[in-house]
Amino acid sequence: MESSQIIILAIIATSLATFISRFMGALTSEKVSVKSKIFQWFNCVAYSTLAALLGRMIIFPAGVLSDSDLIYRLVVLVCCIFIFIKSKKNLVIPTIISAFFLALLNNI
């Protein structure tokens, strides 16, 4: 198979694998009441799954981030969370700083 065909098939496979979860979620939502316990449980699971993904992204990153040192990533993360809290929860400032800070640390 040609490489461009493989890429197109990979895009289709990835899109389907992703849309299934979203669409199943939309179908399940029709039967879930906001006031129910199951909704609260789903809410907790959603936040914890997201947190698990973020923890993994920092400790065991995929892609180019894996070429930086773990300690640098942690330093940048903690500093930026501190800035976020101190800047009355402004999200733009810590995110811009994080990029320059890690690029700088990685260059030392």
Add this chain to the structure above:
Amino acid sequence: MINSKVFFQGLKSLKGSKSPAIPLAACFIALGALLKDAGFNLQQSAASSFFTYALPGQLVMAESLLVGASLVNIFIAVWLVNFRLYPMTVSLFPLLEHNKQPKWKYYLSCHFLAVTSWLIAKDGYKKIDKKHRIDFWIGIGIGTWTTAILMTMAGYLSADYLNKDMLIGLAIVNPVYFFCMMIGAMKNLSISIAVVVGTILGPVIYTVSSEWALLFAGLIAGTVAFLFGEKNGK
């Protein structure tokens, strides 16, 4: 069909001090450059963000292609990493439900569900009248999704000008943004426990099983947080 005032209110969430535009741009520029490396052309890179629009899954796809994984393996690996979208949808869409709104809006707009849009919607839905919340969501979704597609193309086109340090800098922006958003969302006991335990369990279980880590960490931490919240009245 769509309440344009509320729709634009959602679209405008791209601006302001909580703007997701910068982190979205940073991570999708980095993705565009990675896709070029993986042998994609410009159209394929844009199509990937257009049809998938879920960064961790797209990263898994690109890396799997680079190591020559089969399509079935790619499908399973992406499904496992993007399975988080299921509980995320179920914890958002009931808040947007209204019996006067047609079902197709929900079925189509679920495609916009990603971490960024989810966090913004969870943060802002209360300000919107119940009947039009789905239009607010579509506004957020169109804004974040379009940004992601355009920035993937920008990343692809600028790949030759981006050195490794710049790409590393861009790649940290997304987790930093999400962590800050999550800390901002820790307004009650069960959500706080869910975030803290999930952050710890994710990498810990990853050392045992890289593929199942998110699913198990999410289920365990989420259930612990739910039970703890129930016992202590949230």
